[in-house]
Amino acid sequence: MDKQLTHVENQHVLHSSIFNQTLRDWQTLKTEITPRNLMYPVFIIENDDSVEPISSMPGVSRYGINKLKHHLQPLIEKGLSSILVFGVIDKLPKDPLGTNADSQENPVIRALPSLRTAFPTLTIACDVCLCPYTSHGHCGVLFPDGTINNPASIQRIKEIAVSYAKAGAHIVAPSDMMDGRIGSIKQGLAEHDLRHKVAVLSYTAKFASGFYGPFRDAAKSQPAFGDRKCYQLPPGSTGLALRAAKRDVAEGADMLMVKPGLSYLDIMKQVKEKYPEYPMFVYQVSGEYAMIYHAAKAGALDFRSALSEVMVSLRRAGADVIISYFTPVVLDWIQLKSKI
Numbered sequence: 001m002d003k004q005l006t007h008v009e010n011q012h013v014l015h016s017s018i019f020n021q022t023l024r025d026w027q028t029l030k031t032e033i034t035p036r037n038l039m040y041p042v043f044i045i046e047n048d049d050s051v052e053p054i055s056s057m058p059g060v061s062r063y064g065i066n067k068l069k070h071h072l073q074p075l076i077e078k079g080l081s082s083i084l085v086f087g088v089i090d091k092l093p094k095d096p097l098g099t100n101a102d103s104q105e106n107p108v109i110r111a112l113p114s115l116r117t118a119f120p121t122l123t124i125a126c127d128v129c130l131c132p133y134t135s136h137g138h139c140g141v142l143f144p145d146g147t148i149n150n151p152a153s154i155q156r157i158k159e160i161a162v163s164y165a166k167a168g169a170h171i172v173a174p175s176d177m178m179d180g181r182i183g184s185i186k187q188g189l190a191e192h193d194l195r196h197k198v199a200v201l202s203y204t205a206k207f208a209s210g211f212y213g214p215f216r217d218a219a220k221s222q223p224a225f226g227d228r229k230c231y232q233l234p235p236g237s238t239g240l241a242l243r244a245a246k247r248d249v250a251e252g253a254d255m256l257m258v259k260p261g262l263s264y265l266d267i268m269k270q271v272k273e274k275y276p277e278y279p280m281f282v283y284q285v286s287g288e289y290a291m292i293y294h295a296a297k298a299g300a301l302d303f304r305s306a307l308s309e310v311m312v313s314l315r316r317a318g319a320d321v322i323i324s325y326f327t328p329v330v331l332d333w334i335q336l337k338s339k340i
């Protein structure tokens with residue numbers, strides 16, 4: 001005889017919602033990962049024909065433009081729709097104003113027209129920051145005492161953003177965390193009639209994190225002295241993250257970002273809930289990449305199930321787009337139509 005369950009008891013039966021894959025999919029549609037949910041960060045170097053593996057990020061390399069095009073072609077065939085470009089210089093000199101961030105020799109400025117022509121469907125975002133180009137390695141212009149000169153910094157950042165936009169960037173992404181940079185860039189784009197065809201992706205809540213270590217090696221952007229705690233956010237501060245989002249929205253940001261990802265899921269959720277009108281980006285940073293890579297390599301966890309779980313958690317917390325060095329492998333999984 002059937003057991004008679006009360007209405008309340010029936011409500012609490014969960015297994016009947018997840019007994020096959022289709023039913024499980026219905027429970028998780030908002031956390032699906034498609035190629036549109038991924039943005040791939042790439043490093044462009046001065047020598048057009050070289051490839052430099054990055055030792056702190058096994059599997060990730062810096063590319064000259066000719067090699068980068070070969071690297072991107074198959075990924076675009078698998079659905080890659082956007083990249084985030086970083087320039088790295090070795091021979092060009094660095095100076096206190098980061099002159100080579102927007103000189104005609106800058107590898108990003110040189111690469112943009114060629115990327116636009118080679119990949120007409122690819123959306124190209126450019127990281128805008130001074131740190132890879134300054135002799136002191138800080139993200140802004142400094143006063144003689146080493147503190148940030150904010151007005152001079154946002155003037156430089158505006159000039160650099162406009163130069164990348166003129167060279168063909170669809171999106172400029174300021175990562176410096178200077179006050180007023182979004183408004184300054186928007187002003188610069190307007191002055192050059194670019195406002196309607198270039199978006200600003202704001203690194204809205206960028207925390208002073210221990211997870212950027214491998215990136216500083218990758219981008220050769222280690223500060224020569226001190227740290228970035230006077231402009232990046234303290235890891236415990238929800239208040240500053242929400243104020244930063246409010247500031248960037250008020251200044252006209254088109255998209256918002258939280259960075260890093262895994263340690264800041266609560267921040268992302270709050271920013272997304274406060275500003276649901278804005279696409280939310282999350283940056284799964286170099287240390288998060290290295291952590292999963294090395295743990296899997298050491299046999300501590302299963303690479304695929306751990307990475308899939310992290311990706312889903314980023315989506316669940318509110319990310320529309322995940323910026324990830326793992327993009328090539330995730331595109332493979334998607335293409336094989338296997339669940340990630």
Ligand SMILES: NCC(=O)CCC(=O)O
Nearest residue numbers: 175211212215285286287
């Ligand atoms: N402005 C870009 C970064 O700081 C990237 C950090 C990382 O991948 O560790």
Ligand SMILES: [Zn+2]
Nearest residue numbers: 129130131139
């Ligand atoms: Zn920087």
Ligand SMILES: [Zn+2]
Nearest residue numbers: 129131175176
């Ligand atoms: Zn940075």
